[in-house]
Amino acid sequence: MTTETIDLRSDVKTLPTAEMLDAMRSAELGDSKAGEDPTVLRLEAMAAERLGTKSALLLISGTMANLAAIMALAEPGDGMVEDPEGHICYYEKSHARLSGVVPIPLPSRKGMMDPAELAALLDTRPDAKLLCLENTHNRSGGRVVPLPLWAELCRTARSRGLAVHVDGARIFNADVASGVHASAFAQHADSLTFCLSKSLGCPLGSVLCGSEAFVKKARSASRLLGGGMRQAGVIAAAGIVALESMVERLAEDHANARRLAEGLAGIPGLDVDMETVETNMVNATFAGSGRGLEEWIAAFAEGGVLVGAHPPDRLRFVTHRHHTQGTMDEALRRMRRAAG
Numbered sequence: 234m235t236t237e238t239i240d241l242r243s244d245v246k247t248l249p250t251a252e253m254l255d256a257m258r259s260a261e262l263g264d265s266k267a268g269e270d271p272t273v274l275r276l277e278a279m280a281a282e283r284l285g286t287k288s289a290l291l292l293i294s295g296t297m298a299n300l301a302a303i304m305a306l307a308e309p310g311d312g313m314v315e316d317p318e319g320h321i322c323y324y325e326k327s328h329a330r331l332s333g334v335v336p337i338p339l340p341s342r343k344g345m346m347d348p349a350e351l352a353a354l355l356d357t358r359p360d361a362k363l364l365c366l367e368n369t370h371n372r373s374g375g376r377v378v379p380l381p382l383w384a385e386l387c388r389t390a391r392s393r394g395l396a397v398h399v400d401g402a403r404i405f406n407a408d409v410a411s412g413v414h415a416s417a418f419a420q421h422a423d424s425l426t427f428c429l430s431k432s433l434g435c436p437l438g439s440v441l442c443g444s445e446a447f448v449k450k451a452r453s454a455s456r457l458l459g460g461g462m463r464q465a466g467v468i469a470a471a472g473i474v475a476l477e478s479m480v481e482r483l484a485e486d487h488a489n490a491r492r493l494a495e496g497l498a499g500i501p502g503l504d505v506d507m508e509t510v511e512t513n514m515v516n517a518t519f520a521g522s523g524r525g526l527e528e529w530i531a532a533f534a535e536g537g538v539l540v541g542a543h544p545p546d547r548l549r550f551v552t553h554r555h556h557t558q559g560t561m562d563e564a565l566r567r568m569r570r571a572a573g
């Protein structure tokens with residue numbers, strides 16, 4: 234281990250693999266906006282098959298995919314039930330500005346919405362037309378919403394006429410961690426998007442999956458947002474490599490996160506709720522440590538470890554393909570020293 238800084242801030246920091254870069258260089262390309270890029274068509278077919286949907290659409294980002302889905306599934310003035318701690322509500326302000334959909338907050342508990350609370354809420358909100366769910370749940374520490382709860386939430390919404398959109402940025406982390414295939418989560422919803430970047434290692438790209446009619450509408454919506462792309466096969470080529478070779482290895486990231494979490498729990502001043510450590514993320518709190526968030530981050534950075542945060546009260550650590558078990562042990566050594 235060198236003294237190189239260890240970066241545990243986010244899986245968005247991952248770089249493309251050599252195989253991805255080779256595939257991007259040699260990809261067969263065409264005008265994707267006209268439906269003529271064979272590599273994009275191949276990726277979209279692969280993604281649809283993997284998620285068990287009829288159709289799929291490559292877009293540049295998860296934010297655009299979520300927004301295009303919302304615009305396809307709801308009209309301006311419709312209500313959208315969402316978790317205030319969900320990525321769409323917390324980070325993506327685009328739907329507020331561009332979709333005209335009215336947010337209806339339904340707080341989750343550590344990422345888990347309650348179907349009874351959802352049903353009670355829907356009794357009072359006939360304007361609700363869309364439910365957004367997230368799996369894994371980012372701000373709760375990458376938790377997996379288990380399939381039985383998932384199915385009940387979707388059933389509760391759909392039996393009342395709502396559409397369900399899934400922000401599945403990290404659905405393959407949920408798949409690998411729980412052993413429940415991503416398609417089993419997708420089948421209860423109308424649409425699902427997943428990120429090719431993040432843990433799958435692509436430089437960019439998200440894929441939005443759903444029925445043919447849904448994807449047609451989402452494609453139109455994405456074009457309003459400037460999402461029509463030309464030789465997008467360069468992005469798709471990396472995505473194909475990701476789906477073929479980067480999914481199963483997520484188990485390593487999860488094992489590393491667990492190792493990291495156990496070590497962090499032993500550092501005086503830090504608390505880790507081990508129940509929430511299911512995938513590639515660890516959240517730690519520091520109440521009563523005498524140090525604030527910025528002080529913890531600065532102390533760790535000084536010691537050679539970059540960490541993220543969910544302000545005001547949580548440090549956030551994320552593992553990915555550039556880390557090994559040795560990286561975890563070295564990071565823990567440095568953080569123990571920095572905390573002492």
Ligand SMILES: *Cc1c(COP(=O)(O)O)cnc(C)c1O
Nearest residue numbers: 294295296297320367371400402
């Ligand atoms: C990263 C992420 C997104 C999409 O982010 P982009 O940066 O726009 O690709 C959406 N949802 C969740 C849960 C995420 O973590």
